[in-house]
Amino acid sequence: MRTNNCLFHLAPNTKIVSALVFFFLLVSSCITPLYAHNLWIIGDTDKNGDGTVHLYFAHHVGPSDGNYLEPIAKRGKTWLQTINVEPNQIKLNEATENGLKYLKGNIGEIQAPFALDHSSLYGIYHGRLDFFYGRYIQVNKAEELSGLAESHHLPFQIVPVGIEKGLLLRVMFFSNPYPRSEVILLASDGTEKKFNTNQKGEVIIPINKSGTYHFCAYAFEHDAAGVFEYEAFKGIMYGSTLTINFSNDAKKEPK
Secondary structure: OHHHHHHHHHHHHHHHHHHHHHHHHHHHHHOOOHHHOEEEEEEEOOOOOOEEEEEEEEOOOOOEOOOOOHHHHHHOEEEEEOOOOOOEEEOOEEEEEOOEEEEEEEEEOOOOOEEEEEEEEEEEEOOEEEEEEEEEEEEOOHHHHHHOOOOOOOOEEEEEEEEOOOEEEEEEEOOEEOOOOEEEEEOOOOOEEEEEOOOOOEEEEOOOOOEEEEEEEEEEEEEEEEEEOOEEEEEEEEEEEEEEEEOHHHHOOOO
């Protein structure tokens, strides 16, 4: 009888615990931090010589459900940059692929080297003001990198300084090095590898082959406060990505 009574009393408690666990999982899923999202801007020059640009707002590179895309489409600005030429602003429109959403634009006939920038004020998310930036760089030679490495449109950015014993990156925050920060390399299989910058905001990524590489970084101003669109906020988050595409020639060290 004691065993049966114990089982009788345990059953309702187990149901209560299960319900509480489900509730907390549901709540946590609803308040997933927005910095789990990244703003990726990708150039494509392989479609009959007609260049396109895709903008993805998701953690990994690719279309998403589009739930958070509207503020990016509304407030963001995109530029095309080539060496020694003033940047041109590019218009992006919403596109759908297999039920998933992203932004798409046309950049005409273009070949490397070139770069794409996107800067966007997202707005307030759970009481914090969020900004997102993205940069795409495609080069054929290492010498071409210096003319495209840094953007004047992005207050927070990951700058590819050079290619020597790996890819040297520098994180910049309002034109100043951002020391002791974290840079994340996202692989095509979904895995991530984290690197920490030094006091100069620099880190060497051990890349030894050509291809396309995706990086992201975040910066925070926890004490900043103000009002945006009649709503108060406390704290500012800056998210920035860098996608760099280089050939075998670009991996060779300059002479």
